[in-house]
Amino acid sequence: MVKGKLELVICGAAGGIGQPLSLLLKQSDLISHLALFDVVNAPGVAADLSHINTKSTVTGHGKDQMDEAMKGAHTVVIPAGVPRKPGMSRDDLFKINAGIVRDLAEGVAKNCPGANVLVISNPVNSTVPIVCEVLKQHGVFNPRKVFGVSTLDAVRASRFSFETNSSIPPSSRVTVVGGHSGTTIVPLLSQLPNNFVGSLSKEELEKLTYRIQFGGDEVVKAKDGAGSATLSMAFAGARFTLAVLQATVGGKTGLIESTYVNLAADADATREFKAKTGLEYFAQDVEFGPEGVQRIVPLPTLSAYEQGLLEVAVKELKVNITKGTAFITDNSKI
Numbered sequence: 001m002v003k004g005k006l007e008l009v010i011c012g013a014a015g016g017i018g019q020p021l022s023l024l025l026k027q028s029d030l031i032s033h034l035a036l037f038d039v040v041n042a043p044g045v046a047a048d049l050s051h052i053n054t055k056s057t058v059t060g061h062g063k064d065q066m067d068e069a070m071k072g073a074h075t076v077v078i079p080a081g082v083p084r085k086p087g088m089s090r091d092d093l094f095k096i097n098a099g100i101v102r103d104l105a106e107g108v109a110k111n112c113p114g115a116n117v118l119v120i121s122n123p124v125n126s127t128v129p130i131v132c133e134v135l136k137q138h139g140v141f142n143p144r145k146v147f148g149v150s151t152l153d154a155v156r157a158s159r160f161s162f163e164t165n166s167s168i169p170p171s172s173r174v175t176v177v178g179g180h181s182g183t184t185i186v187p188l189l190s191q192l193p194n195n196f197v198g199s200l201s202k203e204e205l206e207k208l209t210y211r212i213q214f215g216g217d218e219v220v221k222a223k224d225g226a227g228s229a230t231l232s233m234a235f236a237g238a239r240f241t242l243a244v245l246q247a248t249v250g251g252k253t254g255l256i257e258s259t260y261v262n263l264a265a266d267a268d269a270t271r272e273f274k275a276k277t278g279l280e281y282f283a284q285d286v287e288f289g290p291e292g293v294q295r296i297v298p299l300p301t302l303s304a305y306e307q308g309l310l311e312v313a314v315k316e317l318k319v320n321i322t323k324g325t326a327f328i329t330d331n332s333k334i
C-alpha cells in the first residue's frame with residue numbers, strides 16, 4: 001500500500017456522514033493518503049473517490065483491516081456507529097456506539113498512538129471520555145489531541161441567527177459551549193456583533209436558542225427513520241478537520257473552533273472552571289497549534305440568560321461524562 005506523508009483515516013467512511021466527509025476531504029492538498037475504513041462497502045467508496053484528480057491516494061479497508069488502515073496515521077476521524085431515529089435522544093445510541101468507539105480507540109492506541117482523534121459518533125458527551133479512558137489505559141493519552149466534533153452546533157447557530165436577522169452574515173462564527181446534545185448545547189449569542197441579542201425579544205431569543213439546541217431533531221424527523229444529519233454534518237466535520245490539519249501541518253496560526261475536549265488540554269486556563277463545576281470535559285473555543293490544542297480560550301462574560309443555560313448543561317454533562325468514563329473504567333456498572 002502507498003503510504004503518503006500525511007495519512008488521515010475515516011472510520012465509518014461508507015456511512016451517511018462518512019461518504020460526503022470523505023468527498024470533501026479528498027479535495028484537501030494537506031492530505032496525501034486518505035484511508036477509508038468501514039465494516040461494509042469501504043473498497044467501493046474508495047475506488048469511486050480514487051478517480052478524483054486531487055493529490056491524495058485513497059485506499060479502502062474492510063471489516064478485518066482496521067490495523068492496516070490506521071498504521072502510522074496522523075489523524076483519525078470517527079463517524080462510525082448508528083444514527084438516531086425519530087423519538088431517540090443521542091444518549092439512546094450509547095449502548096451500540098460506546099462499544100464501537102471503544103474498539104476504534106483501541107486501534108488508535110495500538111497503531112497510531114500520537115494521532116489526532118476527532119470523534120463524531122454520538123453521544124459525543126460520552127464517547128469522547130471513552131476514547132480518552134482507552135488511551136489512558138494504554139499510556140498514550142494526550143488531551144491536546146482528542147476532540148469531540150461539535151462544529152455542527154456552531155454551523156446551525158450561524159445559519160439560524162442569519163435567518164433571524166440578516167445583518168449577521170451566515171459565515172459568522174458563533175461560540176457554542178457545553179456539550180453536544182439538547183440542553184448541554186449553550187450558544188453564546190451575546191457574543192454576536194451589531195447588538196444582535198439586543199434586537200431580539202425574550203421569546204425570539206428563547207426560540208432561536210431552542211432551535212440551535214434541538215436542530216438535529218428537525219433533520220431526524222424529516223428523514224423519517226432514515227437517519228440524522230449527514231450532509232450538514234459532513235460540511236461541519238470537514239471544516240473542523242481542515243482547521244486541525246491547517247494548524248498541525250499547514251503552519252496556520254490563530255484558528256479557533258468550539259470543540260468538546262478534556263480540560264487537561266489546557267490545565268492552567270481551565271483550573272478555576274474545573275474547580276467550580278467539577279467537569280473534566282467541556283466544549284469551548286479552542287485555538288489550534290502544531291500539537292493540537294494550543295490553548296483553551298477563556299469563557300467570555302455570559303449574559304444572565306446564558307448563565308442559566310450553562311447551569312442546566314453542567315448538571316447533564318456530569319451524568320454523560322460519568323457514563324462514558326465508567327464504560328471503560330468500571331464496565332460492570334453499565
Ligand SMILES: NC(=O)c1ccc[n+]([C@@H]2O[C@H](COP(=O)([O-])OP(=O)(O)OC[C@H]3O[C@@H](n4cnc5c(N)ncnc54)[C@H](O)[C@@H]3O)[C@@H](O)[C@H]2O)c1
Nearest residue numbers: 012014015016017038039079080081082083120121122152
Ligand atoms: N457530532 C455530530 O454533530 C453528529 C451529527 C450527526 C450524526 N452524528 C453521529 O455520527 C454517527 C454516524 O452517523 P451516520 O448518519 O453516518 O450513520 P450511518 O449508519 O449512515 O453510517 C455509519 C457507518 O459506520 C459504520 N460502522 C459501524 N460500526 C463500525 C465499526 N466498528 N468500524 C467501522 N465502521 C463502522 C457502518 O457500517 C456505517 O457505514 C452516529 O453516531 C450519529 O449519531 C454526529
